[in-house]
Amino acid sequence: MRGKSAIILGLGVLLCVGLVLFLAWKFAVNVLPSSSQPNPANTKAFAQGLASEGWIFTPVDPNNPHPAGVTQTVLPRDRAIAVVNSDYKNLQKSPDLKGIVAYLGKMSDVRLQEASQTGVTVDPTFLKPRLVWIVSYQGIKEQSSGPPGSIVRVSNELDVVIDAVTGERLMDFVWTR
Numbered sequence: 798m799r800g801k802s803a804i805i806l807g808l809g810v811l812l813c814v815g816l817v818l819f820l821a822w823k824f825a826v827n828v829l830p831s832s833s834q835p836n837p838a839n840t841k842a843f844a845q846g847l848a849s850e851g852w853i854f855t856p857v858d859p860n861n862p863h864p865a866g867v868t869q870t871v872l873p874r875d876r877a878i879a880v881v882n883s884d885y886k887n888l889q890k891s892p893d894l895k896g897i898v899a900y901l902g903k904m905s906d907v908r909l910q911e912a913s914q915t916g917v918t919v920d921p922t923f924l925k926p927r928l929v930w931i932v933s934y935q936g937i938k939e940q941s942s943g944p945p946g947s948i949v950r951v952s953n954e955l956d957v958v959i960d961a962v963t964g965e966r967l968m969d970f971v972w973t974r
Contacts, residue, residue: 835860837898843933844902846972855926856902865903867928869962874899877930880964881957888934888955895936901961904929922968928961 836856837843844854857865859874872880877899882889889897903926909919934955957969 836900836902840900840902843900843931847904851907852923853905853907853926854900854902854931855904856900857928859901862901862928869928871901871928871961872930872959872964874901874930877959877961877964878932880959881930881932881966884966885934885955885957888937891934891937893936893938894934898933898935900931900933902929902931903927904931904958927967929958929967930961932957932959 835858840856844856847854855865857867859871862871878897882897888894904923905926906923909924913919913924934957937953937955954972955969956972958967959965960967
């Protein structure tokens with residue numbers, strides 16, 4: 798009888814230890830900041846899409862920004878998303894929202910650079926590469942106007958650009974892709 802009790806007690810202790818380890822792992826997974834994640838897998842395609850609109854977007858690794866010449870402290874990804882979410886509360890509740898992702902990179906505008914070189918006074922915000930987070934609300938739907946009485950629903954992406962150091966909102970734009 799003592800042997801069975803010892804085995805049952807041992808199994809109980811193992812079960813409790815396993816449960817504690819499992820709960821600790823679940824807690825750690827939920828607490829691990831999303832800022833430790835790399836840029837999304839489609840970052841290259843995202844940058845190419847911006848290039849087709851005249852923007853230069855050079856991705857920067859959020860986990861290791863120093864090789865890209867970044868010396869400032871960068872807002873973590875989750876903080877950047879929280880900053881943007883505070884201005885776009887309704888989008889988070891959209892039934893069509895497929896996800897929110899954020900891209901870290903240096904962004905500038907080719908057209909501004911060209912205009913500046915010809916002597917035109919331009920807004921300097923994106924004249925030189927600026928470190929930004931682009932927070933992208935994917936799969937939102939927006940009403941588009943057509944002939945009188947018609948409403949077309951199209952799938953879009955709202956992208957909000959903020960300064961990656963200060964969190965200052967710089968601009969936003971909608972893409973239909």
